[in-house]
Amino acid sequence: xxxxxxxxxxxxxxxxxxxxxxxxxxxxxxxxxxxxxxxxxxxxxxxxxxxxxxxxxxxxxxxxxxxxxxxxxxxxxxxxxxxxxxxxxxxxxxxxxxxxxxxxxxxxxxxxxxxxxxxxxx
Amino acid sequence: xxxxxxxxxxxxxxxxxxxxxxxxxxxxxxxxxxxxxxxxxxxxxxxxxxxxxxxxxxxxxxxxxxxxxxxxxxxxxxxxxxxxxxxxxxxxxxxxxxxxxxxxxxxxxxxxxxxxxxxxxxxxxxxxxxxxxxxxxxxxxxxxxxxxxxxxxxxxxxxxxxxxxxxxxxxxxxxxxxxxxxxxxxxxxxxxxxxxxxxxxxxxxxxxxxxxxxxxxxxxxxxxxxxxxxxxxxxxxxxxxxxxxxxxxxxxxxxxxxxxxxxxxxxxxxxxxxxxxxxxxxxxxxxxxxxxxxxxxxxxxxxxxxxxxxxx
Numbered sequence: 564x565x566x567x568x569x570x571x572x573x574x575x576x577x578x579x580x581x582x583x584x585x586x587x588x589x590x591x592x593x594x595x596x597x598x599x600x601x602x603x604x605x606x607x608x609x610x611x612x613x614x615x616x617x618x619x620x621x622x623x624x625x626x627x628x629x630x631x632x633x634x635x636x637x638x639x640x641x642x643x644x645x646x647x648x649x650x651x652x653x654x655x656x657x658x659x660x661x662x663x664x665x666x667x668x669x670x671x672x673x674x675x676x677x678x679x680x681x682x683x684x685x
Numbered sequence: 686x687x688x689x690x691x692x693x694x695x696x697x698x699x700x701x702x703x704x705x706x707x708x709x710x711x712x713x714x715x716x717x718x719x720x721x722x723x724x725x726x727x728x729x730x731x732x733x734x735x736x737x738x739x740x741x742x743x744x745x746x747x748x749x750x751x752x753x754x755x756x757x758x759x760x761x762x763x764x765x766x767x768x769x770x771x772x773x774x775x776x777x778x779x780x781x782x783x784x785x786x787x788x789x790x791x792x793x794x795x796x797x798x799x800x801x802x803x804x805x806x807x808x809x810x811x812x813x814x815x816x817x818x819x820x821x822x823x824x825x826x827x828x829x830x831x832x833x834x835x836x837x838x839x840x841x842x843x844x845x846x847x848x849x850x851x852x853x854x855x856x857x858x859x860x861x862x863x864x865x866x867x868x869x870x871x872x873x874x875x876x877x878x879x880x881x882x883x884x885x886x887x888x889x890x891x892x893x894x895x896x897x898x899x900x901x902x903x904x905x906x907x908x909x910x911x912x913x914x915x916x917x918x919x920x921x922x923x924x925x926x927x928x929x930x931x932x933x934x935x936x937x938x939x940x941x942x943x944x945x946x947x948x949x950x951x952x953x954x955x956x957x958x959x960x961x962x963x964x965x966x967x968x969x970x971x972x973x974x975x976x977x978x979x980x981x982x983x984x985x986x987x988x989x990x991x992x993x994x995x996x997x
Binding site: 666667668669670671672673676677678679680681682683684685 | 865905941968
């Protein structure tokens with residue numbers, strides 16, 4: 564009797580273990596396939612470099628440089644697409660709001676009085 | 686406010702200044718070394734004030750024609766290009782014109798000169814700068830002519846120094862040599878900010894110079910003196926050998942190289958009232974301050990919409 568009952572319990576346990584195991588295998592395999600698919604099709608990178616600095620007594624500045632890019636590859640021998648973006652200037656305005664003229668090499672300076680050099684006649 | 690790492694020192698009776706973005710501040714000492722090396726090399730090649738400079742020490746050889754160092758050949762090439770660009774308004778032989786006149790007077794009482802090169806020079810009516818022969822590194826200077834590369838050589842030194850910093854250290858840099866400002870490499874945070882003002886009290890502009898561009902200013906207010914009741918300044922009109930009419934207090938030009946910017950500002954002062962038309966045709970951004978203090982902005986120079994209140 565004991566043996567028979569133990570045999571029935573063992574069968575149920577075995578059945579349950581098989582079911583759970585199958586589920587685990589399916590999940591792991593599915594996740595692996597998905598991860599592999601993602602890795603083979605898309606590689607996304609992004610980086611952000613943020614620096615905040617303060618100069619004693621004369622003001623402060625915050626500089627943020629951000630870049631992001633996406634590289635897509637569709638298997639060996641297939642086409643590759645690279646796309647990237649950086650901090651952009653649109654409508655002729657720089658990030659600090661000054662006007663630009665890319666062809667002349669000169670734009671309006673900042674309004675905070677910062678000066679790196681002075682050009683004078685010599 | 687932008688934060689920078691900067692250092693400056695006395696050089697050529699003016700001031701040398703090198704500026705890096707604050708994030709590159711660890712390279713400041715090396716950047717200063719780059720500027721000092723470049724300026725020392727330029728000085729050794731073409732200074733008129735050193736007996737041991739290549740230009741002075743080899744002056745006798747240069748009359749006959751000789752191979753010169755690559756750096757001196759480059760500096761002469763740039764000076765002759767400046768003369769060509771301006772039809773002789775920026776003349777590397779002009780500094781010796783009066784000396785040459787004095788030499789000619791002495792020469793009239795001397796024994797006849799029979800050296801073919803000297804005779805050929807005497808028969809050649811072209812301006813002296815057109816008679817300078819530079820072929821590769823072979824340089825021949827007409828008899829009685831000594832080159833004065835001062836203006837273009839200082840600007841060239843600024844160009845080379847900025848480029849040297851970027852090439853060696855991989856960082857953006859601004860180099861100013863007596864107001865000749867050159868930039869190279871990546872933009873710093875906020876961009877290179879340059880104040881444009883000749884003398885205290887003159888109208889001032891505050892502009893941002895794109896990296897890789899340069900700015901220079903020529904002035905009729907510096908190095909002035911009185912002669913027979915006439916105000917003189919140091920920029921001579923090669924047609925007359927006299928100071929150019931001071932139509933403009935100062936002229937500033939932005940160009941891809943400091944040599945070009947300096948060449949155009951000098952020529953603009955010489956050309957006087959014709960300068961705006963010439964500068965406009967060149968397409969370069971320029972700013973001219975007239976004798977009465979009024980300001981003319983050309984070629985994309987930003988309007989004075991916000992800076993007027995900051996003018997000193």
